[in-house]
Amino acid sequence: MARIAVVGGGPAGLLFAKLAKQADPAHRIDVFEQNPSDATYGFGVVLADVALDILAAVDPGLKTAISAIAEFQDRITLVHKGVPIALKGNGFMGISRVRLLQAMQRNALDAGVSIQFERRVTDPAALGDYDLIVGADGVNSAIRDALNTHFQAVKEPRRNKWVWYATPKRLDSVGLIFQSTPHGTFIAHSYRFSPELGTFVIECSPETWASAGLDAASEEDSRAFCARVFEPFLEGAPLVGNRSGWFNPEFVTSRHWHHDNVVLIGDALKTVHPSIGSGTRVGMQDAIALAEALAACGGDIPLTLATFERNRRSGADEFQDAAMKSILWYETVDERMDLDPPAFAYNYMKRTGRVSDARLRRIDPEFAALAERHELLAAI
Known part of the structure; x- marks a missing residue:
C-alpha cells in the first residue's frame, strides 16, 4: 500500500490515479485539481485511433465511455491554394474537453480515487506525508517550477x-x-x-x-x-471565442524526470506541440507507464521511478524529436507555399521523417497514387 498524491486532474493525472488504484485497491490516492469539476475552459481534444487502442489495453471501460461521446473522423483534409486533398490512414476521435474530463473523473471516482477540486498545490512540501507525489499539472506546472533546480526543465516559447x-x-x-x-x-x-x-x-x-x-x-x-x-x-459560419487570446505555445523538456519521491508526467514533464497533436495521448502513455512501474516494483518508490524513466524515455524523446520537426515545418511554411497542392501535401506528410514512402503507400494508397502521378514518391 502507498499514499499517493496526484497534482493535476487532467487526462494524465486521472488515468494514472485510476490505473494505480485498479492495480492495488489498498493504495490511498488523492488528486488535487485547481479548477472546479465543471470548468469549461477550452474546447475540444482530438485523439488518434492508436491512442484509443492503447487505452483499450489497460482500461477498456474508459475507452468505451470515451468512444460513446466522441465524434469520429477518418481523414485529414489539407487545403492549399483552395484545393482540398484527402489524407487517410488514421482515424480521429474529437471530444469536448469538459466531457472527456467528466468521463475520466467518474472513472477514477468509481475506482475509489479521491478528487479535491479547487485545490491549487504550488509546492510538493505543502502536501505532507505522501509516499509518491505525481506532478501532472500541465505545461505551467507549479510542481516542476518548485523543484526545477532538480528537474532542470526548459520552457521555450515557439515563434508562431x-x-x-x-x-x-x-x-x-x-x-x-x-x-x-x-x-x-x-x-x-x-x-x-x-x-x-x-x-x-x-x-x-x-x-x-x-x-x-x-x-x-x-x-x-x-x-x-x-x-x-x-x-x-x-462559408458564413462564425468563429466562437472562449478566453481566445493569442499566445505562443511553449515547448517543455526536462533533463531529469523525478526527484526524491516526486515525478512528472504529461505536459508537466515534456510537451509535444499543437501542430503534431497527440499531447493527450503522450500524457496517457506516461500515466500507463508509471502505473505499470508502480505495480511491478512492489511499492519500492525509487525503483518505480527509475523503471518508469528507463521504460518511457526513449519513446518520449523520439516523439519530442518528431514534434520539433513539425514545429519547424510550420514555422517556415512560407518557403513552401509556392508548391502545387499535391507536392505541398506530400511535403507535409514527410515533415517529421516518420512516414516513409513505403508506409505512405500502405496507409493511404489513393494519395500515394496521386503523389506518384506527380513523380513525388521514390520508385518501388
Missing part, C-alpha cells in the same frame, strides 16, 4: 502565434487550411468535437500577426479578422 476558437460549421474531417493573405500565411487546424461544434485553431508567424494589426487588436477584432480570412472555408 496561436489562437483557439470553435465554429458551428459542420466539420466532416480533421482539417488543415493554408490561407495566403497580403500579410502572410494563416493556418487553421480544425476538427469536430461535438455534433454542434468543431475546434478551429489558427496559427501564423509573428511577422504576419503584426502586419495584420493583430498585435494591437482586441479579442473581438481578432476573431472577426480570422473569420474573414477563412470565410471561403467557413
Whole structure:
C-alpha cells in the first residue's frame, strides 16, 4: 500500500490515479485539481485511433465511455491554394474537453480515487506525508517550477502565434487550411468535437500577426479578422471565442524526470506541440507507464521511478524529436507555399521523417497514387 498524491486532474493525472488504484485497491490516492469539476475552459481534444487502442489495453471501460461521446473522423483534409486533398490512414476521435474530463473523473471516482477540486498545490512540501507525489499539472506546472533546480526543465516559447476558437460549421474531417493573405500565411487546424461544434485553431508567424494589426487588436477584432480570412472555408459560419487570446505555445523538456519521491508526467514533464497533436495521448502513455512501474516494483518508490524513466524515455524523446520537426515545418511554411497542392501535401506528410514512402503507400494508397502521378514518391 502507498499514499499517493496526484497534482493535476487532467487526462494524465486521472488515468494514472485510476490505473494505480485498479492495480492495488489498498493504495490511498488523492488528486488535487485547481479548477472546479465543471470548468469549461477550452474546447475540444482530438485523439488518434492508436491512442484509443492503447487505452483499450489497460482500461477498456474508459475507452468505451470515451468512444460513446466522441465524434469520429477518418481523414485529414489539407487545403492549399483552395484545393482540398484527402489524407487517410488514421482515424480521429474529437471530444469536448469538459466531457472527456467528466468521463475520466467518474472513472477514477468509481475506482475509489479521491478528487479535491479547487485545490491549487504550488509546492510538493505543502502536501505532507505522501509516499509518491505525481506532478501532472500541465505545461505551467507549479510542481516542476518548485523543484526545477532538480528537474532542470526548459520552457521555450515557439515563434508562431496561436489562437483557439470553435465554429458551428459542420466539420466532416480533421482539417488543415493554408490561407495566403497580403500579410502572410494563416493556418487553421480544425476538427469536430461535438455534433454542434468543431475546434478551429489558427496559427501564423509573428511577422504576419503584426502586419495584420493583430498585435494591437482586441479579442473581438481578432476573431472577426480570422473569420474573414477563412470565410471561403467557413462559408458564413462564425468563429466562437472562449478566453481566445493569442499566445505562443511553449515547448517543455526536462533533463531529469523525478526527484526524491516526486515525478512528472504529461505536459508537466515534456510537451509535444499543437501542430503534431497527440499531447493527450503522450500524457496517457506516461500515466500507463508509471502505473505499470508502480505495480511491478512492489511499492519500492525509487525503483518505480527509475523503471518508469528507463521504460518511457526513449519513446518520449523520439516523439519530442518528431514534434520539433513539425514545429519547424510550420514555422517556415512560407518557403513552401509556392508548391502545387499535391507536392505541398506530400511535403507535409514527410515533415517529421516518420512516414516513409513505403508506409505512405500502405496507409493511404489513393494519395500515394496521386503523389506518384506527380513523380513525388521514390520508385518501388
